[in-house]
Amino acid sequence: MSIPTGEWQAVLQALPQGPGGREEPPELFREAYDLPQQGRRVAARYARLTAAFRERFPGAPLLLARAPGRINLIGEHTDYNGLPVMPMAVDRDVAALFCSREDAGVVLTNTDPAFPERRFQATLPVAPGAAGDWGNYCKAAVQALMEHFRGGPQERSWRGFQATVDGNIPPAAGMSSSSALVVLFALIFLRVNSLEMEVIELAGLLAAAERYVGTQGGGMDQAISLMGRPGQALKIDFFPLRTRPAPLPTGYAFVVANSLVQAAKSADALDRYNRRPIECRLAAAVLRMAFSRRLGREPSLSLLGDLKPEKLGLSEEEITQTARGALHERPYTLRELSALLGEPPEAVAAAYCSRRDGTIFPEPADGFKLFQRYRHVVEEGRRVEAAFAALQRGEVTSLGRLMNESHGSCRDLYEISCPELDALVEIALKSGALGSRLTGAGFGGCTVSLVESGRVGRFISALAREYYRGLPGREEGELEDLVFPSRAARGAGVLGG
Numbered sequence: 314m315s316i317p318t319g320e321w322q323a324v325l326q327a328l329p330q331g332p333g334g335r336e337e338p339p340e341l342f343r344e345a346y347d348l349p350q351q352g353r354r355v356a357a358r359y360a361r362l363t364a365a366f367r368e369r370f371p372g373a374p375l376l377l378a379r380a381p382g383r384i385n386l387i388g389e390h391t392d393y394n395g396l397p398v399m400p401m402a403v404d405r406d407v408a409a410l411f412c413s414r415e416d417a418g419v420v421l422t423n424t425d426p427a428f429p430e431r432r433f434q435a436t437l438p439v440a441p442g443a444a445g446d447w448g449n450y451c452k453a454a455v456q457a458l459m460e461h462f463r464g465g466p467q468e469r470s471w472r473g474f475q476a477t478v479d480g481n482i483p484p485a486a487g488m489s490s491s492s493a494l495v496v497l498f499a500l501i502f503l504r505v506n507s508l509e510m511e512v513i514e515l516a517g518l519l520a521a522a523e524r525y526v527g528t529q530g531g532g533m534d535q536a537i538s539l540m541g542r543p544g545q546a547l548k549i550d551f552f553p554l555r556t557r558p559a560p561l562p563t564g565y566a567f568v569v570a571n572s573l574v575q576a577a578k579s580a581d582a583l584d585r586y587n588r589r590p591i592e593c594r595l596a597a598a599v600l601r602m603a604f605s606r607r608l609g610r611e612p613s614l615s616l617l618g619d620l621k622p623e624k625l626g627l628s629e630e631e632i633t634q635t636a637r638g639a640l641h642e643r644p645y646t647l648r649e650l651s652a653l654l655g656e657p658p659e660a661v662a663a664a665y666c667s668r669r670d671g672t673i674f675p676e677p678a679d680g681f682k683l684f685q686r687y688r689h690v691v692e693e694g695r696r697v698e699a700a701f702a703a704l705q706r707g708e709v710t711s712l713g714r715l716m717n718e719s720h721g722s723c724r725d726l727y728e729i730s731c732p733e734l735d736a737l738v739e740i741a742l743k744s745g746a747l748g749s750r751l752t753g754a755g756f757g758g759c760t761v762s763l764v765e766s767g768r769v770g771r772f773i774s775a776l777a778r779e780y781y782r783g784l785p786g787r788e789e790g791e792l793e794d795l796v797f798p799s800r801a802a803r804g805a806g807v808l809g810g
């Protein structure tokens with residue numbers, strides 16, 4: 314595929330040479346971006362990135378890495394409960410030019426001045442910077458990899474690197490800009506140290522690594538950023554991690570719309586996110602007691618995803634009946650949980666409510682909502698399986714319906730929506746979407762809507778009119794960064810070297 318613009322040729326000259334030589338954009342680019350549509354934009358971006366790298370690190374030989382963000386089509390907050398998700402990697406990504414160093418120094422610069430230069434040493438342990446600092450995502454990856462290889466035959470004094478990063482995943486928008494950064498830096502660190510890892514193993518390692526920044530997330534974001542496939546979504550299962558490609562329906566688009574409510578996970582919003590895994594763990598603990606009474610033995614049940622016939626030796630119906638009988642709809646207090654679990658309140662808090670820094674998550678004023686969280690997680694897991702089957706059969710209407718049910722459950726049972734996301738979903742459905750839901754962690758961020766390809770233009774105009782017009786802080790021409798159809802792109806990769 315030739316894109317005969319002078320701009321593009323100049324970029325290819327500067328970039329590391331891919332297998333296709335310098336005449337054609339390398340496969341990494343062809344599978345990452347819609348070059349026939351966006352070739353000029355992509356070329357201009359890489360030209361800017363190349364210039365920024367060269368200016369800061371003159372003369373250094375360069376390699377390129379990129380890691381995409383994602384949208385999750387369905388399966389929200391199921392991953393850390395051991396139930397599936399179905400995301401796709403998108404053509405918005407973080408890209409970096411980089412080169413290795415002789416010493417262990419890591420120097421990071423960013424084309425966006427909001428992210429100032431960061432430096433640290435690739436030696437264990439790596440002390441995190443202030444909460445929310447972008448350098449922490451690099452430290453998380455480097456620290457996890459050094460620990461992984463510690464004591465093994467490949468351990469050595471590690472080489473650092475210098476990199477200039479450019480990202481176009483909307484930040485704090487539920488599209489995994491932070492996990493994309495962790496993946497990007499992991500690939501860079503592996504490359505400069507000539508290390509290789511199985512992608513599945515790396516995905517698991519990076520999911521754990523990201524807890525370094527304080528979130529108790531699951532493994533979806535790192536897995537899809539590493540393993541995304543052009544034109545396909547992936548159904549991802551956990552413990553152990555495994556993936557199955559899901560064909561996307563032809564003639565339909567997934568349109569992302571940013572609510573403009575920031576959902577930063579690295580600042581105070583962390584607690585709002587982390588409350589859910591805590592409530593799920595508590596629900597699983599209460600259910601473990603109920604199932605051990607029912608079975609007369611200790612069941613293997615530590616996650617809500619363990620509520621399965623093959624784990625418990627009961628039918629689906631028996632499991633649902635027992636679980637529903639064991640949990641009441643009224644929120645739980647810590648005192649009640651302590652009585653149920655037969656442990657002092659402090660022991661329950663220490664076992665189930667600890668933050669990463671060792672402090673205890675306070676008892677929520679409105680109580681622990683175990684029944685509601687249980688119901689969402691288990692039903693959402695079933696919806697993912699049903700959506701996967703619908704995609705395989707090309708049943709677009711069923712997919713849309715499942716997306717709508719998912720949003721309702723995220724809103725009412727898991728309580729991770731907000732009025733702006735609900736408004737966007739409502740406008741989307743009124744404007745012809747077959748399905749629409751929040752995507753990602755929630756509390757703001759984006760929605761994803763399933764729309765017939767031929768109606769995308771009208772759909773976007775309707776959202777522009779009904780949601781974005783007159784919103785404060787929005788500049789003209791910015792719309793294409795706020796609401797856009799998203800293509801399923803390939804996962805992360807490195808070029809050159």
Ligand code: GLA
Pocket residue numbers: 385388389390391392393489530531532533534753754755
């Ligand atoms: C965040 C986490 C994921 C997942 C989603 C919600 O993105 O990083 O692991 O839990 O929220 O589905």
